[in-house]
Amino acid sequence: MTEFERAVEAVLFAAHEPLSPDEIARHVGEGDVGAALATLAERFIGHGIDLVTRGGRWHFQTAPDLAHLLRRTREEPRRLSRAATECLAIIAYHEPVTRAEIEAIRGVQISRGTIDVLMEAGWARTAGRRESPGRPLLYATTPDFLSHFGLGSRRDLPGIDDLKAAGLLDPLDEEALALSLESAGDED
Amino acid sequence: MTEFERAVEAVLFAAHEPLSPDEIARHVGEGDVGAALATLAERFIGHGIDLVTRGGRWHFQTAPDLAHLLRRTREEPRRLSRAATECLAIIAYHEPVTRAEIEAIRGVQISRGTIDVLMEAGWARTAGRRESPGRPLLYATTPDFLSHFGLGSRRDLPGIDDLKAAGLLDPLDEEALALSLESAGDED
């Protein structure tokens, strides 16, 4: 395999979209891009991936007979909204806890769907009722919650001092975090 | 190339993240994933892309010597502050490590924008608590840390054997920890 072919292969692999020979040439410089593409395409015959051309643009794609391994829909796992993340954190730190208590700690009401999302994700569960007027439902986290977040037990949650030292207890960063949590639209 | 190797290759090409042999097996079914990975990795030697293993997970990436052709197509990854860089090195070479130990080694308290930045980048994580007085929280690196910095495992950390031999990774003596604690609290 020539250095030039190696370069063409790497550029196509790293590209975000199919590339025309001209676009490839802009990255790899002098050389016969067409010939390199032909050699590469032949080399990948029989592999799990093919080098193919569509409308003059080249890209790697999974061999058609292996398409069943691929995602069927373009739908990606959804990010937990900020409200749901806060709600989950409160449950984890205070469980077992009622909805009213979650709202009191959060200082903001939570919408109906928020806890449902956590239960659907398999991270929160109901944990009986509190023996107080109205017998409100209690919520707690699940073993899946611990394993998803890499915690051995709830005792491994960072304490307030840890959060503070790590710079995670600071309203100044609220904007940055809000961006990172990128509300998924079910914000309340 | 066997059908099984083709399937493993296709899965690794299509994946968004590095995959462990177990995760690959969940997609491709029965077969010797380890042997297929070894065969594939060898087959790609000399190509413009390599099959590499980092912390037990596998992924394809472009060959390092082609960086100059590809670099301009992407933006520079986050630039760490000096404090965050040192903190990351300390966590990586000493893990699991407490905040007090990090502070003792650097001789200065951890400030905002250090551990939080490393956690946000996905390179550092909390790792349970040490069973010692105060049960301090522990920090360690993540599999993504190994992937990002191109380390097969922590044994590949630059110079780690020499540092160990020189006693520079030994547990800190009490006095060093005490000195760092003395100065704690009267910041600001």
Place this chain on the structure above:
Amino acid sequence: MERSEFFDGAAGDDALTLSLDGWEGPLDLLLTLARNQKVDLREISILALVDQYLAYLDGAKSLKLEIAADYLVMAAWLAYLKSCLLLPSDPVADPSPEELAWRLQQRLARLDAMREAGARLMGRDRLGRDVFARGNPEGLRLVRSSAWQSTPYQLFAAYGLVEARTQPVMHVVAHRAVMALDEAIERVARLLGGALDWTRLEAFLPASLDPGYARSALASSFVAVLELARQGRLELAQEAPFAPLELRASGR
């Protein structure tokens, strides 16, 4: 050590003369001083290093720079170490001064090693900078059941925000030692006495390790000097912008 020596001598490096803000703590300063002394940290003279550190702090003090407490803690410890090293050896001292010196050397070596390790990590072939993953992966059929994503960072940060948001906001007015203007006028006038020699403003300031008080005293004394000059009780001179302010009792 004279100020000129402080600037031109041991330090050498410009960065050393700026301020303490540039240092990531006393150990960082010590390591830089040690590095300037010898490239091989195992060969440095601890006694010389202690002197350099203390001289550096003296220099910073004479410039009225704010000195954080941890630098002073380190200075006190180093002064103690120095006296132990100079005293006739006490066979029952545990740990021995030599042991303490060795530990300090080891701490510097450790910080140095981590600094270098960090630089070497950053210089590796990094994913996304030097080597690249597939640009447009098709994505795999979901095997895991959870359709929701979140990370420990997001979880902890979310709780930190809740805590920060709901903590009662408290405004604490910290007690700060200050020198009142009246006090400064009285003090400068008294110290100035009948002095006819030009004297720098700094000489009229009280010795204080409290950087807050030192700054307050400097500010109040400066205003006091202006007021006394206005009243014609002293003369004020400055050779160039930012040169030292000098004063003497008015000849009248």
